[in-house]
Amino acid sequence: MKKHRLARKAVQFAAGLLQNANLKGFLAGTIYKGPLKHFCVPGMNCYSCPGALGACPIGAMQSLLDGRRRKFPFYVVGYLAVIGLLVGRFVCGWLCLFGLIQELLYSIPTPKLTVPEKADRVLRYLKYVMLAVMVFALPFFFRSAMGVGDPFFCKYVCPVGTLEGGIPLVFGDPSLRSAAGILFNWKLGLLLLCIAASIFIYRPFCRYICPLGAFYALFQRISLIKMTCDPEKCVHCGACARVCKMKVDPSKDPCSPECIRCGDCIKTCPQKALSVSGGRFSVSRSDENTVKR
């Protein structure tokens, strides 16, 4: 299990570094302007981060829906749907830098909070509201007096932009620093709240706020690669549910929209009942190799 968790951290770190490989941008206080910015990255990664090589899919979606253009974002929706249909929320568990940051914060040894089940169940829907209202509806329908649309989620909520773009750019550039006002303080407050919550609650942004996670979650039950539980092997011991930090019970619902496919449950299952399957192939703990069904 320890080896598996270390491997996942290594993949998360490598993915974060790869998506933010323009390291000289942090020193110069500038952003990358090359052709790779035509493409979106799979995880939440602000395109105004000095290191970012690609575009943020949520920001890109809003810039197309912007009240001035009112274009349905076929490119981004299609791109994200391809990822969702292939691997579901695997991106959340393995490739998202902000997910890694929250996990590292959660590893700080403090007493941990358990969100009451009822509240947790309700709060999980908030991310779908964020996707529908803040990412799609408001940028599409709202237009300011000057005819300009706003990327509502990025502007008023997204702590990723504040952390990856806002802090390095605003604190590194005196002109931007002088322009920072109430909005910056609001977003900084949200970021600090998110950081504080992440120390006590496992990945609170991913569980309750992230619109990208909500989008991928829509495909979780129909993705090509998915989790499966063999009912003949499962003895309902509950070991998988206890190890799952996203509060999913994989023995009852292996394709839950909340599952980020970290794979901890597969490694924990004493009966080797859980596996990841895709098409004609499956990988489980019993063989560790890809085998034909």
Next chain:
Amino acid sequence: MKSIPRYVTFCLLLLALASCAFGVYRGEAVIIFKKAVNICLECIGIG
């Protein structure tokens, strides 16, 4: 829960790829590029 036939996933996958290609064809990648190579003031909290 009844599982969804795999061909449905493949059909949706084709649809998603077509959507992606159509978006690129009508210039959405260029709009995204123009947005992404400039500092997004809203994203960083300037407004």
